[in-house]
Each structure stands twice: as C-alpha cells, then as structure tokens.
Amino acid sequence: MKIIREIVFYKDYFDDFFETLTDKVQDKIDEVLFMMTILERVPAKFFKSIEGVKGLFEIRIEYESNIYRIFCCFDKGNLVVLFNGFQKKSQKTPTKELDKAVKIMEEYFNEQKKTNNGNKK
8 A cells, every 4th residue: 555645743733633532533533534645536525625725725524423624734745734623513614713724834834944944055
C-alpha cells in the first residue's frame, strides 16, 4: 500500500478536539484520515474545499447521526496539515470555527516562512 499524502498535526489544535470524542468517533476519524493518506482521489463526501477561503479544506466525518469537521490545508504538495475540529450541529459552518481555522492557517504559514527564511543563507 502506497502512502500518497502525509498528515501532520499543527500544534495541539486537532488533539484538543480529538481527545474530547468517544472511542468510536475517534476510530471513525482515524479511518477517514487513513483513507486520505492512501487514496489518489478522496471522495467529496469526505473532503471539500471551503468556499471563500483560499487553501482551506475540511475533512468530513459522519458517525451515527453526528457530523464532525476538521479544518486543514495542503503544504509542500502532499502534506496535509490538520487544524481545529468541531462537531457540526447545524447546516452552516459556525463562523467562530471558520475564523479560528483561518487564523491557525495564517499562523502556520507565517511560521513556515520564518523557518524557511532562517534556513537560507
């Protein structure tokens, strides 16, 4: 089995969310994350870009009648960086969660820039 994408967790944002979930939900999330690493094309049911926010995506997980979302982005082509997650309780993505994801993504890329600039001589 070939790994197509690598998944990394940025800081503790994802872990803080993941730890609050039941074992069954964690297992389902693990399944979807694993699928993201091995499938060339991830079905839209599980993965979708966020309209109006360039570069931000959501990983979509359904378990029983609950819906969970994990914001993420790509970096260096096939690296998927996970940010915050939440349980979705309405049709619309909560603005608070979306704003948080945008801030985390900006923070991530600003850190990458600093790191990369520091490595150049």
